[in-house]
Amino acid sequence: MITSRDRMNFLNRQSFLELDARGRAAALFDQGTSRELVGPFDRVESPWLAIQDVTPQEDDGCVVMKGKIAGKAAVAVALEGAFQGGSMGEVSGEKMTAAIDLACADSEKGLPTSAVILLETGGVRLQEANLGLGAVAEVIASILTLRKHAPVICVTAGTVGCFGGMSLAAAVSSYIVLTREARLGLNGPEVIEQESGIDEWDSGDRALAFAVNGGEQRYGMGLADALVEDDTPQIADAVRHFIAKGVPPIHRSSQVELYRSRIGALDTSRQWDPNELRRAWGMNGSKEDNR
Amino acid sequence: MEQIEFDYPAKRKISQRAHVGVVGSGELEVLLEPGEGARSQVFIRTSVHGFQETWKAVLDRFFAKYDGLVRIQINDAGGTPGSVMLRLEQAVEVSEQ
Numbered sequence: 001m002i003t004s005r006d007r008m009n010f011l012n013r014q015s016f017l018e019l020d021a022r023g024r025a026a027a028l029f030d031q032g033t034s035r036e037l038v039g040p041f042d043r044v045e046s047p048w049l050a051i052q053d054v055t056p057q058e059d060d061g062c063v064v065m066k067g068k069i070a071g072k073a074a075v076a077v078a079l080e081g082a083f084q085g086g087s088m089g090e091v092s093g094e095k096m097t098a099a100i101d102l103a104c105a106d107s108e109k110g111l112p113t114s115a116v117i118l119l120e121t122g123g124v125r126l127q128e129a130n131l132g133l134g135a136v137a138e139v140i141a142s143i144l145t146l147r148k149h150a151p152v153i154c155v156t157a158g159t160v161g162c163f164g165g166m167s168l169a170a171a172v173s174s175y176i177v178l179t180r181e182a183r184l185g186l187n188g189p190e191v192i193e194q195e196s197g198i199d200e201w202d203s204g205d206r207a208l209a210f211a212v213n214g215g216e217q218r219y220g221m222g223l224a225d226a227l228v229e230d231d232t233p234q235i236a237d238a239v240r241h242f243i244a245k246g247v248p249p250i251h252r253s254s255q256v257e258l259y260r261s262r263i264g265a266l267d268t269s270r271q272w273d274p275n276e277l278r279r280a281w282g283m284n285g286s287k288e289d290n291r
Numbered sequence: 292m293e294q295i296e297f298d299y300p301a302k303r304k305i306s307q308r309a310h311v312g313v314v315g316s317g318e319l320e321v322l323l324e325p326g327e328g329a330r331s332q333v334f335i336r337t338s339v340h341g342f343q344e345t346w347k348a349v350l351d352r353f354f355a356k357y358d359g360l361v362r363i364q365i366n367d368a369g370g371t372p373g374s375v376m377l378r379l380e381q382a383v384e385v386s387e388q
Binding site: 020021039040041050053054055056057058061080082083084 | 292308310313314315316318320322324336337338364366367368
């Protein structure tokens with residue numbers, strides 16, 4: 001039942017989903033501490049799009065900001081989902097890699113600098129092919145280096161979600177923050193339908209997509225660390241919480257044996273339902289119990 | 292992609308630049324910065340071909356009211372004339388904040 005209090009909560013919410021990449025990144029920093037690096041007026045755009053008849057964006061759909069979060073040095077890199085599906089090209093990839101590498105250099109010099117990556121992306125930008133693939137590999141390598149010194153927090157709020165190679169970047173980050181509107185997965189429903197047929201996955205079945213890739217399910221299965229409302233202060237709070245928490249004792253992606261045994265134990269001869277899977281993986285409790 | 296350029300007379304200098312919008316489907320980004328010389332310049336890159344006259348009509352109307360000396364870059368992915376005008380007006384508003 002919807003109470004008047006629910007209604008007021010809804011009305012008072014400051015939507016994060018309605019913000020563009022720049023607005024999302026800026027909303028995470030302590031008031032007045034953030035500045036944008038390599039912004040649109042620096043005109044570092046993709047050299048590959050115009051020659052393929054695609055209008056470029058001056059920041060290549062990647063916003064980098066440096067500042068303080070919860071009083072600690074941090075960098076945020078936000079992908080703009082509305083520009084070319086948030087895809088990673090040569091320039092956007094280099095911006096993300098360089099930002100994380102600089103955070104790493106500062107951390108090694110004794111100034112721990114966390115990174116927040118806001119991923120709304122379908123993965124590699126097809127127009128930039130191998131350069132995009134290279135970019136994803138570099139981003140992952142940089143995250144793996146930084147996460148020894150300072151936490152890397154992935155925020156996927158939606159509505160694009162995080163798919164393709166960049167879902168691997170999400171998976172190697174220290175903490176993942178999702179909303180119910182977010183989806184996270186390696187191959188998106190459209191790609192699976194295209195490659196394996198509609199019998200394998202009907203991408204028009206949105207309930208199925210969210211039952212598998214949706215933020216609530218990912219969190220319920222212990223594959224994300226926080227499930228938050230589409231509310232800017234709540235998302236900023238979650239980011240501050242994980243920055244304060246620091247580097248986790250063991251990263252999810254290092255628990256190879258645990259996940260290998262879980263996947264090995266799944267009976268794939270029958271269809272699992274989402275709730276059953278959450279129970280089997282035993283991770284639908286508090287957000288603190290899955291690390 | 293089509294590239295279109297226009298210039299318009301200007302009367303006063305401006306001091307602040309502004310960036311608004313995203314190059315998303317049916318959308319555009321506008322970069323507005325202080326211009327040089329005597330006339331304002333507009334550089335457009337649009338994914339939609341063949342609308343030069345429509346662009347001219349929208350910008351004629353915009354510069355009928357606006358007299359700042361600016362250099363405007365528009366990167367467009369199919370914005371309607373209405374959304375182009377709104378983004379231009381938003382850019383002016385941000386530059387005057």
